[in-house]
Amino acid sequence: MRVAYYSxxxxxxxxxxxxxxxxxxxxxxxxxxxxxxxxxxxxxHADVAIYHVGNDPDAHGWIVDALRRRPGVVVLHxxxxxxxxxxxxxxxxxxxxxxxxxERELGVVGRLLALGVADNLLPxxxxxxxxxxxxxxxxxxxxxxxxxHSHYVEQRVREAxxxxxxxRVPHPAWPEPPLERLELAGExxxxxxxxxxxxxxxxxxxxxxxxxxxxxxxxxxxxxGAEAERFDLDRRVxxxxxxxxxxxxxxxxxxxxxxxxMAACDVLVNLRSPTMGETSGSVIRxxxxxxxxxxxxxxxxxxxxxxxxxxxxxxxYEVPTIAAALELAADHAAELGVAAREYVRREHDLARSADGxxxxxEEAAGNEAVADAVLLRIAEAAAEVGLDDAPELxxxxxAAGIV
Amino acid sequence: MRIAVCRPQVPFVYGGAELMADQLVAELAxxxxxxxxxxIPFKWYPGTRVLDQAFLWRLVDLTESDGRPIDRVIATxxxxxxxxxxxxxxxxxxxxxxxxxxxxxxxxxxxxxxxDRAAIRAVERLDRTALGEARKVFATSRNVADRLARFTGVHxxxxxxxxxxxxxxxxxxxxxVLSVNRLDPAKRIDLLIEAAKLDRSxxxxxxxxxxxxxxxxxxxxxxxxxxxxxGRVDDERLVDLYARCLAVFYAPVDEDFxxxxxxxxxxxxxxxxxxxxGGPLEIVHDRxxxxxxxxxxxxxxxxxxxxxxxxxxxxxxxxxGRAVAERVTWDVCLDALLA
Numbered sequence: 001m002r003v004a005y006y007s008x009x010x011x012x013x014x015x016x017x018x019x020x021x022x023x024x025x026x027x028x029x030x031x032x033x034x035x036x037x038x039x040x041x042x043x044x045h046a047d048v049a050i051y052h053v054g055n056d057p058d059a060h061g062w063i064v065d066a067l068r069r070r071p072g073v074v075v076l077h078x079x080x081x082x083x084x085x086x087x088x089x090x091x092x093x094x095x096x097x098x099x100x101x102x103e104r105e106l107g108v109v110g111r112l113l114a115l116g117v118a119d120n121l122l123p124x125x126x127x128x129x130x131x132x133x134x135x136x137x138x139x140x141x142x143x144x145x146x147x148x149h150s151h152y153v154e155q156r157v158r159e160a161x162x163x164x165x166x167x168r169v170p171h172p173a174w175p176e177p178p179l180e181r182l183e184l185a186g187e188x189x190x191x192x193x194x195x196x197x198x199x200x201x202x203x204x205x206x207x208x209x210x211x212x213x214x215x216x217x218x219x220x221x222x223x224x225g226a227e228a229e230r231f232d233l234d235r236r237v238x239x240x241x242x243x244x245x246x247x248x249x250x251x252x253x254x255x256x257x258x259x260x261x262m263a264a265c266d267v268l269v270n271l272r273s274p275t276m277g278e279t280s281g282s283v284i285r286x287x288x289x290x291x292x293x294x295x296x297x298x299x300x301x302x303x304x305x306x307x308x309x310x311x312x313x314x315x316x317y318e319v320p321t322i323a324a325a326l327e328l329a330a331d332h333a334a335e336l337g338v339a340a341r342e343y344v345r346r347e348h349d350l351a352r353s354a355d356g357x358x359x360x361x362e363e364a365a366g367n368e369a370v371a372d373a374v375l376l377r378i379a380e381a382a383a384e385v386g387l388d389d390a391p392e393l394x395x396x397x398x399a400a401g402i403v
Numbered sequence: 404m405r406i407a408v409c410r411p412q413v414p415f416v417y418g419g420a421e422l423m424a425d426q427l428v429a430e431l432a433x434x435x436x437x438x439x440x441x442x443i444p445f446k447w448y449p450g451t452r453v454l455d456q457a458f459l460w461r462l463v464d465l466t467e468s469d470g471r472p473i474d475r476v477i478a479t480x481x482x483x484x485x486x487x488x489x490x491x492x493x494x495x496x497x498x499x500x501x502x503x504x505x506x507x508x509x510x511x512x513x514x515x516x517x518x519d520r521a522a523i524r525a526v527e528r529l530d531r532t533a534l535g536e537a538r539k540v541f542a543t544s545r546n547v548a549d550r551l552a553r554f555t556g557v558h559x560x561x562x563x564x565x566x567x568x569x570x571x572x573x574x575x576x577x578x579x580v581l582s583v584n585r586l587d588p589a590k591r592i593d594l595l596i597e598a599a600k601l602d603r604s605x606x607x608x609x610x611x612x613x614x615x616x617x618x619x620x621x622x623x624x625x626x627x628x629x630x631x632x633x634g635r636v637d638d639e640r641l642v643d644l645y646a647r648c649l650a651v652f653y654a655p656v657d658e659d660f661x662x663x664x665x666x667x668x669x670x671x672x673x674x675x676x677x678x679x680x681g682g683p684l685e686i687v688h689d690r691x692x693x694x695x696x697x698x699x700x701x702x703x704x705x706x707x708x709x710x711x712x713x714x715x716x717x718x719x720x721x722x723x724g725r726a727v728a729e730r731v732t733w734d735v736c737l738d739a740l741l742a
Contacts (some may be wrong), residue, residue: 365521370525372520374455
């Protein structure tokens with residue numbers, strides 16, 4: 001079986017490129033031939049095509065274009081795709097396609113909202129409230145089957161009316177690289193990695209950390225990642241009265257330093273709300289290092305079991321809950337760490353993920369031919385005894401799980 | 404109780420699986436149950452044909468017969484366990500291994516074509532459905548249970564079945580190693596012949612028939628009486644060969660269960676097997692009930708030579724094996740299957 005594989009690949013700087021770089025060697029061991037498609041090149045000849053779809057139009061626009069030309073298996077890395085859809089419609093001067101996508105989602109109201117956005121009468125929805133208008137339908141219409149990473153996305157997709165096959169394949173964990181031993185002060189040292197913005201609940205984390213410092217004056221917060229525009233971290237820190245000694249900033253780090261910094265932390269925090277239906281590679285990395293982890297109780301994050309991560313409800317008590325959870329995590333770091341490692345080993349095993357992909361691709365490529373072959377023989381036999389209601393036979397075979 | 408024992412039947416082939424099902428019927432009858440074998444001819448190739456067979460079993464109605472209910476169905480093999488019944492118990496001898504561990508090996512049957520790959524996935528789905536709806540699933544060995552868990556996520560309780568009930572006895576060992584098996588490449592009888600080539604004092608008796616016979620005979624050519632192909636032997640001759648042999652060779656690749664080691668043990672003979680034999684390793688323990696070696700002719704030749712040179716140890720290991728085999732009885736099996 002030959003597979004055409006559409007994904008951003010390194011050196012493209014995207015989480016999905018890293019993901020594919022990790023997955024592909026394991027998948028090649030399970031599938032006869034995989035041809036990685038290149039943007040701007042002719043589509044590879046294949047029995048089945050797989051398309052990795054994320055929310056970045058620059059990284060994934062060409063992949064959606066290829067998907068339109070030939071349906072295939074779509075890996076839905078996020079459920080909210082408004083940014084992608086706006087980028088490949090409005091961003092290419094095709095406002096009508098954006099109106100159509102919004103209308104598909106919300107009917108006439110959607111179309112009117114889209115008109116308002118296009119005419120600059122309304123704020124850009126993909127920046128202000130994309131979670132309310134996910135626009136995944138445009139992609140779902142093209143998908144012969146879907147690979148998702150979480151029950152959450154599976155459920156959202158079904159709610160959106162998708163009736164095709166869905167394979168839930170856990171996000172694989174990266175193997176632990178050699179780590180540089182870093183000695184960073186902090187009792188405890190709390191780490192937060194990734195883009196700093198309100199979506200990552202950084203304001204709530206800062207407030208909670210200020211509370212923690214009242215009881216644990218030795219605590220330090222390590223913030224690794226770039227700051228969003230207009231986020232103004234310094235002003236927020238100053239307003240909370242957090243002195244510079246409590247905060248460690250590393251805006252840009254390379255891959256190996258990132259791992260080493262994570263390993264140096266006592267507790268990791270990875271909050272998110274609203275969720276776009278994403279699975280966090282950063283959370284999986286942290287858990288694989290055996291670190292206690294705080295996450296928001298939403299989306300995929302809510303599927304992390306008790307005892308593996310501390311799930312923080314997004315409600316009016318969020319700040320004190322984070323503060324209490326930081327203390328708890330620091331005090332029970334060893335138990336939480338053991339459970340986290342074991343969970344990643346069990347649930348995010350690379351071989352298991354690659355098996356899941358192989359199964360999905362094999363079923364997508366061959367199920368129809370199998371059903372045709374078996375049902376033809378059954379229908380022939382039935383016809384020979386005077387029964388020629390093949391659809392009825394097909395239903396019986398499907399109900400029995402034969403095809 | 405009225406019990407249907409379901410097994411597939413490859414026409415003109417009668418082996419361990421068929422024997423086990425027929426014995427089960429006989430043992431049920433001995434205990435006052437009304438039991439019968441239900442069988443459908445099985446042809447598993449090419450490609451998707453195997454799914455037609457599953458469909459046939461699915462169509463069979465065993466809820467009642469002649470106006471009287473059938474209380475329980477006991478199914479032993481794919482695709483017989485696809486049969487529907489509210490009181491279905493499956494005693495798995497093995498799954499359709501071509502779709503699992505045999506795939507992409509010389510023992511597999513499916514190509515890399517999309518239709519073949521999808522047929523494998525259909526067998527997996529079918530197994531999950533058919534085994535998932537069973538009231539209880541047993542496996543004849545830990546090896547089979549582990550495979551079921553690994554490939555289909557189905558939990559099975561291990562329940563080994565007793566070997567055929569012959570008048571097994573023991574006698575002083577004579578200098579030959581016995582192979583009792585179907586002559587099939589998966590049984591690796593060629594390994595024993597290669598060992599005999601390395602040790603010209605090693606005598607071998609090969610009982611059984613099968614499609615690999617001509618190849619094996621060519622392999623043994625020139626060994627001048629060192630290897631005897633006994634063909635299919637009757638019960639009396641089989642018991643006699645077991646009783647007189649030095650040891651019994653049994654080393655298929657990752658075997659499910661294998662009755663031969665039990666029969667050897669009931670004859671108080673040690674078993675020579677290999678580290679990759681699978682199910683037999685659950686009862687053949689190195690230097691306790693036999694010898695376990697690397698799957699290489701030289702290692703096998705050394706093991707046989709050791710046994711020939713240490714007859715007391717060979718006898719002791721055979722006796723230890725007998726104690727193991729005697730614990731596997733039909734009473735234990737039927738208590739579990741009918742619970």
